[in-house]
Amino acid sequence: MSVSHSVSTPRVAAVIGLGSMGFGMALSLKRAGLEVLGADVSPEAVARFVSEGGRGFTNLPAEIGEAEIVVSVVVNAAQTETVLFGPEGIATKMRPGAVFISSATMDPAIARRLSARLEANGIHYLDAPISGGAARAAKGELTIMASGTHAAFAAARPALDAMAAKVYELGDAAGLGAAFKMINQLLAGVHIAAACEAITFAAKQGLDLEKVYEVITASAGNSWMFENRIPHVLAGDYTPLSAVDIFVKDLGIIQDMARSERYPVPLSAAALQVYLAASGAGMGRDDDSSLARLYAQLSGAQLPEKAE
Incomplete structure (x- = not known):
C-alpha cells in the first residue's frame, strides 16, 4: 500500500507513554493548540495528564484513529513493536497518512524494520529519538534526532516544532536517527x-x-x-x-x-x-x-x- 502524501493542519495528537519525558511532550503539544490523547499503563500518570486538560487512557485507545500524529515515548524497541503490532496494536487503527513518531532508543536495524512494516499499512514512520531530559521536555526544548521520508517530516512538523528546540534532519531513511x-x-x-x-x-x-x-x-x-x-x-x-x-x-x-x-x-x-x-x-x-x-x-x- 502506498503512503498518502497529503498533509493537513493537525488537530489531534496522541502520546503513548506519559513518563517523565512523555508527559512534558504531551503538555508541549497541548500548548501548541492540539487536542491530545495520552495513554500510559500507570493510572497515576493518566490522572495527572487529565488534570492538565488532556484525554487520558490506561490502554491503547480505540480513539487513536482521531489522531493525525502519534508520538511514542515508551522504553524500548519491544514496547514500540507492541504498541504498533501487539494484540491491541494501533497500526491498523491509525488513519492513513497519519505519522507515527518513534522516540524510543533502539537498534537502527529494528527502526528500519518497524518503519517498513508500518509504511506498508499506509502510515508514515519518523525515527525520532530525543535528548534533553524531563525539564526540557516540559518546556518544549528537546533535541530530536530524526530521519524519515519527506512526507513523514511534513506530517510530523507541527509536533516537532512544539516539542523541540532543535530538530536535526539526518536523512530520508529510518534508522539514521536511531x-x-x-x-x-x-x-x-x-x-x-x-x-x-x-x-x-x-x-x-x-x-x-x-x-x-x-x-x-x-x-x-x-x-x-x-x-x-x-x-x-x-x-x-x-x-x-x-x-x-x-x-x-x-x-x-x-x-x-x-x-x-x-x-x-x-x-x-x-x-x-x-x-x-x-x-x-x-x-x-x-x-x-x-x-x-x-x-x-x-x-x-x-x-x-x-x-x-
Whole structure:
C-alpha cells in the first residue's frame, strides 16, 4: 500500500507513554493548540495528564484513529513493536497518512524494520529519538534526532516544532536517527559513570564536594553530565529522572551493534559493567547518578545524605 502524501493542519495528537519525558511532550503539544490523547499503563500518570486538560487512557485507545500524529515515548524497541503490532496494536487503527513518531532508543536495524512494516499499512514512520531530559521536555526544548521520508517530516512538523528546540534532519531513511542517538548514549553513559567515579573519589579523599563541583564545572574536566547529575549526589536525592536501567539497556544495545561490526568499544563496555553492578545492587530504578552510591559502597567513601 502506498503512503498518502497529503498533509493537513493537525488537530489531534496522541502520546503513548506519559513518563517523565512523555508527559512534558504531551503538555508541549497541548500548548501548541492540539487536542491530545495520552495513554500510559500507570493510572497515576493518566490522572495527572487529565488534570492538565488532556484525554487520558490506561490502554491503547480505540480513539487513536482521531489522531493525525502519534508520538511514542515508551522504553524500548519491544514496547514500540507492541504498541504498533501487539494484540491491541494501533497500526491498523491509525488513519492513513497519519505519522507515527518513534522516540524510543533502539537498534537502527529494528527502526528500519518497524518503519517498513508500518509504511506498508499506509502510515508514515519518523525515527525520532530525543535528548534533553524531563525539564526540557516540559518546556518544549528537546533535541530530536530524526530521519524519515519527506512526507513523514511534513506530517510530523507541527509536533516537532512544539516539542523541540532543535530538530536535526539526518536523512530520508529510518534508522539514521536511531544510530545518532546511540552515539549520544555511548557518550552520555560513559560521562555519567566517569562523573560518579570522580565525585566519589573526591569524597574518599575528604574533599569538600560542593567546592569540587564549583571548581570542576569551571574547568576543563567538566561535562554536561557532570554538571547535570552531580547535584543529585550533593543533595543525596536519587529520585529517578533517568534510571540506571536505561543505560543498562542502551549500553547493551551499543555492545550488540559494535559486536556485529567487529568494532571495539572498551570504554562503554566498562561503563556497562558499572551500571549492571548498580542494577544488581537494587538501584536499577533509581536515578543513574546512583553509580556514585555504588562506588561509595565499594570504597567506604561517605556521600551526602538527603536532608529530612
